[in-house]
Amino acid sequence: MAERLMLLDTPSLYFRAFYGLPDSLKAANGMPVNAARGLLDMIARLVTDYEPTHLVACWDDDWRPQWRVELIPSYKEHRVARKVPDGPDIEETPEGLVAQLPLIRETLAALGLPIIGAARHEADDVIGSLASQATMPVDIVTGDRDLFQLVDDASGVRVLYTARGMSKLEAVTDVTVVGKYSVLPGQYADFAALRGDTSDGLPGVAGIGDKTAASLLKEFVDLDGIIDASKDSSSAMSASVRQKLTSAADYLAVAP
Numbered sequence: 001m002a003e004r005l006m007l008l009d010t011p012s013l014y015f016r017a018f019y020g021l022p023d024s025l026k027a028a029n030g031m032p033v034n035a036a037r038g039l040l041d042m043i044a045r046l047v048t049d050y051e052p053t054h055l056v057a058c059w060d061d062d063w064r065p066q067w068r069v070e071l072i073p074s075y076k077e078h079r080v081a082r083k084v085p086d087g088p089d090i091e092e093t094p095e096g097l098v099a100q101l102p103l104i105r106e107t108l109a110a111l112g113l114p115i116i117g118a119a120r121h122e123a124d125d126v127i128g129s130l131a132s133q134a135t136m137p138v139d140i141v142t143g144d145r146d147l148f149q150l151v152d153d154a155s156g157v158r159v160l161y162t163a164r165g166m167s168k169l170e171a172v173t174d175v176t177v178v179g180k181y182s183v184l185p186g187q188y189a190d191f192a193a194l195r196g197d198t199s200d201g202l203p204g205v206a207g208i209g210d211k212t213a214a215s216l217l218k219e220f221v222d223l224d225g226i227i228d229a230s231k232d233s234s235s236a237m238s239a240s241v242r243q244k245l246t247s248a249a250d251y252l253a254v255a256p
Contacts, residue, residue: 006052009142061117
């Protein structure tokens with residue numbers, strides 16, 4: 001069997017499991033186990049259908065790293081339940097799910113499944129690091145479009161996108177990203193920074209939507225090229241777009 005690495009965006013999956021199964025699913029002691037059971041069912045199905053030879057559960061050691069907040073204060077701000085001065089802020093998470101997180105970790109460990117996180121980083125960061133270092137094809141399982149930036153047909157990296165549910169997983173490749181957003185996977189992070197992303201609290205550039213963001217990337221390749229063109233009066237960029245980008249200069253300097 002050819003080697004294949006599967007990277008699980010574990011927080012994305014256990015949130016989906018929690019909301020996908022009723023909280024009436026409980027252990028003998030009365031504790032809800034819907035997220036834990038649902039996650040295990042997902043993993044069993046993924047292993048059966050895609051036959052990875054290597055499997056890693058990537059974890060949020062810090063779901064909202066302070067260094068990201070310092071760059072973009074609105075980053076995930078809408079999901080903060082309580083701010084913590086000297087540690088990671090508390091995410092707005094249902095109590096029934098919070099109670100299951102230790103059980104989820106214990107169960108994955110009992111199965112011999114590696115759980116990998118990194119201090120002051122999110123599961124996305126771990127996935128990006130592991131995928132970029134992999135010496136075999138990679139399947140990334142997530143409901144987060146941010147990870148589309150890692151898709152690379154040449155390296156065998158694809159995303160198994162869960163947005164429509166586990167029974168309708170979408171295998172996202174280069175062609176998928178280009179077809180949906182008119183940008184290459186490697187341009188997706190810049191695309192999201194320009195048009196904004198409400199799920200992560202990225203404000204984007206006021207007045208720049210999907211179509212304009214894609215056309216700018218097609219013409220100027222990346223965010224650096226777009227910023228340079230906005231400062232060059234001889235560039236082909238329209239005056240109105242140039243003004244919008246200039247007004248968002250501070251944001252663009254730290255995005256994505």
